[in-house]
Amino acid sequence: DAGVTQSPTHLIKTRGQHVTLRCSPISGHKSVSWYQQVLGQGPQFIFQYYEKEERGRGNFPDRFSARQFPNYSSELNVNALLLGDSALYLCASSLLASGGQETQYFGPGTRLLVL
Amino acid sequence: GDSVTQMEGPVTLSEEAFLTINCTYTATGYPSLFWYVQYPGEGLQLLLKATKADDKGSNKGFEATYRKETTSFHLEKGSVQVSDSAVYFCALKENSSASKIIFGSGTRLSIRP
Numbered sequence: 001d002a003g004v005t006q007s008p009t010h011l012i013k014t015r016g017q018h019v020t021l022r023c024s025p026i027s028g029h030k031s032v033s034w035y036q037q038v039l040g041q042g043p044q045f046i047f048q049y050y051e052k053e054e055r056g057r058g059n060f061p062d063r064f065s066a067r068q069f070p071n072y073s074s075e076l077n078v079n080a081l082l083l084g085d086s087a088l089y090l091c092a093s094s095l096l097a098s099g100g101q102e103t104q105y106f107g108p109g110t111r112l113l114v115l
Numbered sequence: 116g117d118s119v120t121q122m123e124g125p126v127t128l129s130e131e132a133f134l135t136i137n138c139t140y141t142a143t144g145y146p147s148l149f150w151y152v153q154y155p156g157e158g159l160q161l162l163l164k165a166t167k168a169d170d171k172g173s174n175k176g177f178e179a180t181y182r183k184e185t186t187s188f189h190l191e192k193g194s195v196q197v198s199d200s201a202v203y204f205c206a207l208k209e210n211s212s213a214s215k216i217i218f219g220s221g222t223r224l225s226i227r228p
Contacts, residue, residue, distance in 0.1 A: 031214060035216075040220075041220055042119075042204050042206075042218030042220050043159070043204075043218050045215040048214045050214075056215050102208070106159040
């Protein structure tokens with residue numbers, strides 16, 4: 001079975017532009033979470049969606065938004081890009097929404113560079 | 116708020132050496148604990164997990180035991196290989212309605228042949 005897939009793998013944008021990142025979860029998984037990993041640091045939680053509804057939001061500005069589609073794939077949108085948005089954006093999927101048995105499986109990430 | 120602290124790297128060992136990467140956590144509830152591994156240029160892979168106190172997670176020769184009394188989840192391996200070179204992240208997840216994982220800052224491990 002395919003794992004979590006993300007597209008594109010790499011992206012270069014300039015300040016002020018907008019970007020859309022895409023994620024397809026593992027087949028059968030209904031929960032998708034997004035994380036930002038700045039170079040040299042651990043990932044930081046951005047959003048979780050389950051059954052197309054937002055279940056959690058991290059400490060990120062309103063320039064960051066996301067949505068989940070009926071097929072459980074997801075998009076992360078970032079407006080008005082800043083240099084500090086340069087990072088590896090990771091998507092994770094899980095079968096359950098939460099709880100002790102919920103395990104998140106991560107995709108390879110999209111590396112975004114903002115110039 | 117909840118947090119994870121892990122030993123700073125880089126950690127450099129010779130092949131077949133014993134490995135310990137320390138991890139402690141702060142949490143208000145009873146979290147699940149994880150170790151994830153990130154190989155160069157790749158995303159995160161789940162290495163092992165433990166969901167309650169005294170549970171031991173294990174995989175690929177790596178082990179970690181959930182110690183509630185010391186709020187720790189140290190990663191160990193008896194004999195490391197060159198292929199174990201990667202960045203290791205300790206993480207926790209509260210067993211609440213949200214699914215937010217909190218990660219430590221990562222420990223880079225390099226194994227010399």
